[in-house]
Amino acid sequence: MIFTSVFRTRVTQRMGLIGLALVVLTIQSACPPLLAQTGSGTWATRAPMPISLQEVAVAEVSGKIYVAGGFDVNRATVTVALAYDPKTDKWSQIASMPRGLNHAVAAGVNGKFYVIGGYEQGLNVPSSVVFEYDPGTNKWTQKTEMPTSRGAPAAAVTDGKIYVAGGARNTSVRDFAVYDLMKDQWTTLPDMPTARNHIAAGAIGGKMYVAGGRQTGTLTMEVLEAYDPMTKTWQRLAPMLTGRSGIAGAVVNGCFYVFGGEGSSQPRGTFKENEVYNPKTNTWESAPPMPTPRHGIGAAVVGNEIFIPGGADTQGFGVSSVNEVFQAVKNCT
Numbered sequence: 001m002i003f004t005s006v007f008r009t010r011v012t013q014r015m016g017l018i019g020l021a022l023v024v025l026t027i028q029s030a031c032p033p034l035l036a037q038t039g040s041g042t043w044a045t046r047a048p049m050p051i052s053l054q055e056v057a058v059a060e061v062s063g064k065i066y067v068a069g070g071f072d073v074n075r076a077t078v079t080v081a082l083a084y085d086p087k088t089d090k091w092s093q094i095a096s097m098p099r100g101l102n103h104a105v106a107a108g109v110n111g112k113f114y115v116i117g118g119y120e121q122g123l124n125v126p127s128s129v130v131f132e133y134d135p136g137t138n139k140w141t142q143k144t145e146m147p148t149s150r151g152a153p154a155a156a157v158t159d160g161k162i163y164v165a166g167g168a169r170n171t172s173v174r175d176f177a178v179y180d181l182m183k184d185q186w187t188t189l190p191d192m193p194t195a196r197n198h199i200a201a202g203a204i205g206g207k208m209y210v211a212g213g214r215q216t217g218t219l220t221m222e223v224l225e226a227y228d229p230m231t232k233t234w235q236r237l238a239p240m241l242t243g244r245s246g247i248a249g250a251v252v253n254g255c256f257y258v259f260g261g262e263g264s265s266q267p268r269g270t271f272k273e274n275e276v277y278n279p280k281t282n283t284w285e286s287a288p289p290m291p292t293p294r295h296g297i298g299a300a301v302v303g304n305e306i307f308i309p310g311g312a313d314t315q316g317f318g319v320s321s322v323n324e325v326f327q328a329v330k331n332c333t
Contacts, residue, residue, distance in 0.1 A: 055069075056297070057118070077119070077120065101120060156209075259290055288326070
């Protein structure tokens with residue numbers, strides 16, 4: 001009887017351990033795989049986009065990620081628009097844009113998704129168009145156009161207004177303007193000091209920061225410039241650690257992150273670099289690199305997570321459906 005009791009106890013303990021192990025395995029299998037983890041942040045994969053696209057417009061609206069336009073696998077400029085819900089890790093197709101755009105920029109403001117500028121036909125027709133998407137009605141509305149047409153600019157939102165800097169119109173431009181959503185009105189601002197396109201931007205403390213880019217003859221500019229709406233002046237700041245273009249920018253905890261790009265000496269010509277700028281110290285530092293190096297990308301922030309869907313994994317053309325997220329932990333405030 002003693003032997004039987006001990007045997008049952010041990011079996012029960014072992015079955016308990018097996019059950020616990022199964023629970024742990026179940027939880028682990030339900031979690032997205034972590035690709036890289038350090039004290040500076042963590043990368044993970046998420047559900048890929050249902051279509052491969054590069055040179056996309058990306059922004060966050062009410063906790064969801066919206067992606068519009070770009071080039072598809074056939075190099076066609078598309079009207080496709082998608083929505084991604086981080087809570088369910090699922091994509092859905094929304095109403096198509098009224099017109100196809102590639103190399104456009106996007107911003108999410110007051111529950112609406114704005115797509116601005118870009119090219120309408122390949123790289124030959126720069127656009128000044130502004131489209132507003134309302135998730136509540138699943139409809140697009142054309143708004144007042146930018147003062148000038150340009151492809152591959154950068155956009156950032158501060159004080160409820162959308163600032164759009166740089167881009168290209170046959171050649172790199174210094175154009176800079178701000179869009180007032182309430183008035184549906186654009187105002188031309190002082191030119192950005194350095195003409196460039198395929199750039200990244202972010203807003204911190206009321207200022208707009210514009211990093212990287214390209215001009216004729218170089219794909220890997222290191223320039224960082226900031227605009228202060230209060231003084232209406234630009235300031236040159238510490239250059240990036242790695243000059244790049246075709247990049248994406250995002251702000252979390254007062255830190256300005258710049259991801260990816262093209263012009264690398266690596267076989268595919270794309271950058272994996274993830275570098276973060278601290279405006280308090282005017283310094284850059286390296287952060288965990290992108291698991292999948294890409295250019296032609298956009299970034300969107302939900303909480304402290306930075307989502308980077310699509311882009312190209314090869315310099316020039318190489319559409320991707322990859323969707324990766326970086327959980328930022330650094331604090332620059």
